[in-house]
Amino acid sequence: MQNSVRPLSIDDLDRAAEVLGEAFADYPWTNWCVAEDSHVERVAALQRIYLEHLALPFGRSYIDDSGNGVIAVLPPDAPEPDEATVEKIVELHGDRFERVLQADEQLSALPALEHAWSLATIGTTPRSQGSGLGSALLKHALAELDRTEQACWLDTSTERNLPLYQRFGFTIVGKTSLPDGPDVWRMHRLQG
Template identity: 40%
Template sequence: MDTPPLKGTPVPRPATAADLPRLADVLADAFNDYAWTNWTIPTQDRHERIRALQLLYLKHAGLPYGMVWTVPDHTAVAAFLPSPIPDLPSAVLEQVTHAHGDRLAALLEAEELVAARRPVHDWVLATVGVAPTAQGHGLGRTVVSAGVEAIDGHGGTCLLETSDPRNLPFYRRLGFTTDALVSTPGPPVWIMTRTS
């Protein structure tokens, strides 16, 4: 896919370790009132828990094994991981477990239902977020397109999941199609894929 950036949109670049704290802030703000995180993360200290989780995943999975794309002012981020996703170290898994607190069982129950419906894929668009003050300017498309174009260079299928139906048109414009809608005890999950 060769999608030109929107006029005036910053050029995306791969993130570095130094970028990760700021990118975790962006993702924490973006997911602070998202249906899935509301279901799987306790209300108490939710914003801090989301930030901690995003930082863990970016640092221990996204950067070493996948691709993390951002823009110069850090207002947008998209992380892509290879499939299967590499196992996280036990110390990191303990932190993930702690962040989910008493919602961990709900997460695992929903994950079992969703996992059964995932088609075979090579990559996962694990997370994407745009700072609230920067939304509506094409930055989400910019960082997701950067990852999708890198995947297209090697061929393969990219999968994503969303619990917000408002996201579906955005992903469809980027070439993703809906494979399944999974009902869970919490929010529904749309599984979408894009094949190079």
């Protein structure tokens, strides 16, 4: 099956957030750091904020034509969200926001790839998993980074994702176990 990938537009935000909410409904990271009540809605709202306030204006983001998969990469110099946006992010994490702060501190000890873009998010609807859509999204986004000779890094809290990323040239450079939370692997990919 051919998956056609195109740039994400402002008109795609609601659908993209819905896709990512579904994709991350049972993801170890979001289960650990996003409140349990209205969990999928909170995750979708968080993803929408990141797409709208970071990926669209500063990064590169893509969706497939069927609207079942989304990917976003951010440049190393993406600005921090404004105060009102940060307040909304804190609110959406609910009683688990303190975990985000703890994780940031622990993750900062992992090897960093200077001046590299980050693979901020990638997800497909559950019914699209295994169809090659995730690979098509990765191929498209990484080809754009390669075209401009940009390296990339990511963090993942799902071990089964590692072989997919490795097929696209990412290597594991570190791993940490979050307190009462998931393991997180850091991966780097030099420009292609």
